[in-house]
Amino acid sequence: MSSCLKLASPGMTLGRPGLKRAFLSHGRLHLTRIPSFNASATTPYLYRPFSHSSAFSATHSDLKPNTLKPVDYAAIEQKWLKRWKLGKDAARSATSADTATPKEINGKEVASLSDKEKFYILSMFPYPSGNLHMGHVRVYTISDALARARRMMGFDVVHPMGWDAFGLPAENAAIERSIHPNEWTVKNIDIMKGQMEKILADFDWDRELRTCSPEYYQWTQYLFLKLHEAGLAYQKEAVVNWDPIDQTVLANEQVDSEGKSWRSGAVVEKRKLRQWFFKITEYADDLLQDLDRLQHWPERVKQMQRNWIGKSQGAEFDFKVNGSGKDAIQVFTSRPDTVYGVQFLAVSTEHPILDAVPKRHQKELEDFKESLKTVSSSGSDGEIKPEGVDTGLFADHPFLPGTKIPVYAVNYVVSDYGTGAVMGVPGHDERDFNFAQTQGIEAKYVIVNEEAKTEGETKGALTARGVLSGDCGEFSHMSSEEAHKAIISKADALGFGREKTSFRIRDWLLSRQRYWGAPIPMIHCHGCGPVPVPEKDLPVVLPVDVELTGRGGSPLKQIESWVNCSCPKCGGNAKRDTDTMDTFVDSSWYFLRYLDPHNKSLPFSHAKATAGMPVDIYIGGVEHAILHLLYSRFLSKFAWKTGLYGKGAAVEDKEGKDPGHGEPFKVLVTQGMVQGRTFKDPVTGAFLHPTEVDLTDPQNPIQISTGKAPAESYEKMSKSKFNGVDPSDMIAAHGADATRLHILYKAPPSEELEWDEQSIVGMQRFLIKVWRVVGQSAANQSSSGVFIPDIQTMNEDERELWRLTNYTIKELTTSLQNTYAFNTSIAFLIKLTNQLSNLTPAPQDTSAQTTTLSKKPKKNQTQVSPALFQHSVEALVKMLSPLAPAFGEECWEAMHDSSSPSEQDVQLLHRSVFSEPWPVHDDAALKEDKVVCGVQVNGKGRFTIEYEVSDLPKDKAAQEQFLRDMIYKHERAGKWLKDDQGVAKAVKKMIVVKGGKNVNFVI
Ligand SMILES: [Zn+2]
Secondary structure (H helix, E strand, O other): HHHHHOOOOOOOOOOOOOOEEEEEEEEEEEEEEEOOOOOOOOOOOOOOOOOOOOOOOOOOOHHHHHHHHOOHHHHHHHHHHHHHHHHHHHHHHHHHHHOOOOOOOOOOOOOOOOOOOEEEEOOOOOOOOOOHHHHHHHHHHHHHHHHHHHHOOOOEEEEEEEEEOOOHHHHHHHHOOOHHHHHHHHHHHHHHHHHHHHHHOOHHHHHHHHOOHHHHHHHHHHHHHHHOOOOEEEEEEEEEEEEOOOOOOOOOOHHHOEEOOOOOOOOOEEEEEEEEEOOOOHHHHHHHHHHHOEEEEEEEHHHHHHHHHOOOOEEEEOOOOOOOOOOEEEEOOOHHHHHHHHEEEOOOOEEEHHHHOOEEEEEEHHHHHHHHOOOOOOOOOOOOOOOOOEEEEEEEEOOOOEEEEEEEEEEOOOOOOOOEEEEOOOOOHHHHHHHHHHOOHHHOOOOHHHHHHHHHHOOOOOOOOOOOOOOOOHHHOHHHHHHHHHHHHHHHHOEEEEEEEEOOOEEOOOOOOOOOOOOEEEEEEOOOOOEEEOOHOOOOOOOOOOOOOOOOOOOHHHHHHEEEEEEEOOOEEEEEEEEEEEEEHHHHHHHHHOOOOOOOOOOOOOHHHHHHHHHEEEEEEEOOOOHHHHHHHHHHHHHHHHHOEEEEHHHHHHHOOOOOOOEEEEEEEEEEEEEEEEEEEOOOOOEEHOOOOOOOOOOOOEEEOOOEEEEEEEEEEEEEOOOOOOOOHHHHHHHHHHHHHHHHHOOOOOEEEEEEEEHHHHHHHHHHHHHHHHHHHHHOOOOOOOOOOHHHHOOHHHHHHHHEEEEEEEHHHHHHHHOHHHHHHHHHHHHHHHHHHEEOOHHHHHHOOOOOOOOOOOOOOOOEEEHHHHHHHHHHHHHHHHHHHHHHHHHHHHOOOOOOOOOOOHHHHOOOOEEEEOOOOOOHOOOOOOOEEHHHHHEEEEEEEEEEEHHHOHHHHHHHHHHHHHHHHHOOOHHHOOOEEEEEEOOOEEEEEEOEEEEEEEO
16 A cells, blocks of 8 residues: 555645554454655645545535535546546556466466455346346446445455347347347447446456357357266257247247247247257256255245246056057156046147047147147146147046046147146146036046035036045045055056156257357267267357348358368268357356356366355346246256366365355345336326426326326336336436436335436435535544544434444445345435534544543534544445445545546555445444433323333334333332322323433323
8 A cells, every 4th residue: 555655746645644544344443554745735634625626616615505516426427437447457457467476376276366255246247239228227236336345345356247149139130230240239238338337337347258259159169068968968859939030949938928939929839840958857856956055045036946847746647548559648647646537638739649540530630730830829837728629549547447538639738748648637627627628528526625515516626635535446535645645556566657756847948040149069960960069179150151031040051161061070071050059058157257257278267166156146137037047057057066166065065155056146136127107198098208298396297288197107118108218318317326326225126116217316415415524524624533432421412423323334234245225225324414414523622632532521512523523424435435436436535635636646546435444333332322211290200210212112102111111110100100009090191202201191
């Protein structure tokens, strides 16, 4: 630090020469000697606020409330963006000059030589659409505030940003605008980077990555090869969801509940194609079980993942089909106890048994299959209307010899789900019941349960467990649970069934027949089959010269020079795989690459990934609760299991690694949507454009055409609803600092944020108040550099300020470390600011001897010691800075330096509030004073009780109860409030006044 002084401009004052300044750190008071230098030119701590290059137009006298000029937020932001950039450049050149940093110690690679504890804060990286929306601003504001605070708290923070840059929109834009997807993407990235700077987000741009650059996707391909090597990437023919608009295959997860494409909205068709899959099902058990390790994930996200993985334990039964010449149809059921209620079998339209369908049923079957290509089907949650056709086939019921069961081909059984066949039990399964009704099958009931007694005649499906009816052979009258086991045992013994666990989750279909993605690094040879591209030949570079039409399958197929290659195995003629990878592959490992973004020989070094993982806090939209998070967990676990990073389960368990087992994200914060104020015509329901609404009185909007109030709501921002808000407009109008505070203040991160521009004013008023107390503090710098809190000598106001300051520190620390309750944090900062606004730092004691506070507390005094005032304002500014960084810096500078150094003077870095330590609270300060409460009976003071303010409940009824208990316990209560027998006298009224300082009983 001392090196900064030699460059300081003449006359500049960094602190009082020779004096010690104190700061609290980890609960202890530290003193730092400030070296004296060239102090002769100016009076120590002469307050010359905001002069020279300062962005504020105000001078000290302007800071009086009446004459305060508006704060020029834009100028402050510009100034600090410039300073921060200078500081970073200086820091960067300092590190690159430092050649002493060893890469290895004792032959072992070293991840980092920082002795600080690492903290990895990550916000989900955006797709470079070209425009930040308010949702982005929200998530980056949250992560930036956390990152800045953690750095002040002394952590070695990783806070990277990058671009999820492959994907369809770039390709579609290319088709529409005749611009190469890469050009479009790069342009958008530049725009969005500028926007991120405008919201003052401080990302580690040195770690920036773009998934569309060969330096990145080389390693996506490398991981594909590793998965292939492990048998976890494979190709199979599959009935797939085909998006007829985007001309590509979609994963089940990308088809919504109405059977439409998540992106194009087209009704998805079924096609049979050869596709690449990742075998995520291999990890199903791990992915399920380890959810329990994720203590800091929202429960609903974990539940969504549990449901998606969908583990169910049950049985598999074989139903022999007569005369089919085929093996039996195998069905999985989670309810073997209902097997006596089986009335039909339902198979998918792709089931191999359908080859045996008798001629007279074939046409009907083909027509049915054809109809499924166009109707919405394959909803991701199975919420589709069950339909099907009789195949003319019959199966034998394994438990009821001689009973023939009809076989139906249906739309609600998916071919790649388990066995592609289920047993139909209309009596005890909702969907089977609904289907049975379409076929006129009357439900048979074999389980007796509570539902049956109350449901009456038309019972529907009785899904609860119960007792088996008398129609269930040797299992009759057993409980469902007993029968479950007994039935499986018997089937097992007789060889037509077995215990089975089934998962709902399917393997991850990652082939895409589009251009703008990472090419799948495989080569197809006539002789050798699919052959992996050798690692040394990576990356398989996406050819630049391509014609994009948006139709007719993969554009890569058209580029012969690229497709034709030689087989790495036999050297013969071969062809490249022309599919590209789903962009979810790119984003399922980017958090690992951030830790080692420039590695040229590996996706990431073992040491750096081991040191940096897991991500300590991951922030993003809840819409990624399933796919992205599940895929990321899969890839991270794969990398961890195969030793690409981590110390192995044994060592990590011993070290108590949280969460461990290759789980990538320790804390997950899912932020809610930002909703816009939306106006509708109350009669027609049409959305109203802002120009159609008179907002002169924001609280009472008027629909101009009718002169009446429009219907009003908060809804997801969209162009069609005219309720969108452009972050750039907000920042231009109100400043980034106020916009950030507003976002953080309006709602807790996980809740929906109703964007109301009108109330940003509240945040600006708050900032102006802060600015005033900063001015007051700077103008009344304490004569002593040392602040020693001595509660005994403090007057009432000082004690309250000291308590509130410490309380606020405690709250903000908890909030920024654990609870992320930014809204209450800001409320605390406002409260502290209001408190400071009501106080005046006492005139400076010129004797210069006073190192403690004024000895004689005066009643009702609003003056407090300048040292305490300054201490509180400094804490306030420090805590505000992560939330409103440019404003925080300006305040800090105003309090500590009045000079205007040249912009080249990069040593200014050292005066940044962000290099200050985070304030630490003092537990002893939190206790409030004892209250002496006078007890009156019929208006006459009789005795007093004492209690601690902090013990007094906030709630009025509880407060009365608390005081009553205290009072009746008092020895003098016997005389005044009880009769001779010691029984409490009837009280007509109990009046609590002065917030518990007086109680009057009327008896
Ligand atoms: Zn070959």
